[in-house]
Each structure stands twice: as C-alpha cells, then as structure tokens.
Amino acid sequence: MDQIRIGQFIAQTRRSRGLTQKQLAQLLSISDKTVSKWECGKGLPEVSLMLPLCRALEITVNDLLAGHRVDQGEYQKTAEENMMDLMRENEENRKKLALSAICGGMTVLAVCSLVVIASFMELPAAARVVLVLLAIAAAVVGIGGAAVLDVGAGYYQCPHCGTLFVPTMTAYVKGYHTITRRRLTCPECGVTSMCRRRITR
C-alpha cells in the first residue's frame, strides 16, 4: 500500500468534487485532522471508513487502494494485487502476535521450573545462585523478545481522533495496559488515553 500516493489521490479527488477537508470529514463524522493526515500520506483510512469515504468521493475501494482511477481493463488485476497486499499485512501481524504469545509462555515456564528447582532441590548454595540468575536472564530475554514481537504487530487506535499508529518501544514498555488497550500518547492529537489495539487496518 503506497500511503503517499493514496493520500494524494484522496486530496485530488476531494478537490475535484468541490469539497473542503472539513466538509469531507463531516460527511464521515470524523475530524478534519484525520482527513488531513490521510492526504499527507501519514496513515490509511481504517477499513470501516473505506466504503463511506469511497462513496463520498465517488470512487471504488479498488481505486482508493491503488491510488488512482483503475480502468476496466486492469480492474481485476489491480483488485487482486490490492487484496493480496492487505492480506499479507494482516498475516504478518497475526504471526508476530502468535510468536509473541509463545515466547511469553515459554519464558514463564522456564522461569518457574528454574525457581522450583532452585528452591526444592538439595543443591550447593552456589548452584542455587546460578539457577536464580539463569531464571532472571531467561525472564529478561523472553519478556523482551515477546514485547518486541508484540509492539510490531498491528496498531493502536486513538479514541479521540481515530488515528492508527505504532507506538515507540519506550512508550510501549512504559504504558499501563490491559489485554486490548494500552495507555499511549496519540502522535496526531497529542492526547494520552487508553488506545485500543487493532490487528488489521
């Protein structure tokens, strides 16, 4: 998906329909900042907004994703390419999330068994210390690995302006979170709030 090209196409089509960013935003019940962000190539419209946007601009979703009006001859080929692009992106995100869960699960198991061995087996003190150190190392590596995979999978959505964004590693680690939400600062409107995770656009 070429965000810059899609953004330019949205801007150009909107202008040719005689709409301002504000008017288009009102038609879609979103903020004009979001429209401006799409047009600057800083994000794609989320899936639920794609059809209403295309209706407002009188284009097809295929045109939108291709970033230009697709003519009849190449219509099917472009549609297939667009679909494959979207599917590839979603598949990669799912894989990363699954890996992250496996990585986290293995870490918990490894750390627990090391701690159990260290506490209950008859071992010299030095061996106990080594086992505990190993458990700490496994926890750091495993949880770090799970977090790296997790932060790269999918996006978070700002509840205020609807912007989808990938948080920085620092913000991700610091952010208070539940399973589906994380406290993050939106790069678009600057509001810090509980942002919902989205695997797909």
Ligand SMILES: [Zn+2]
């Ligand atoms: Zn926002």
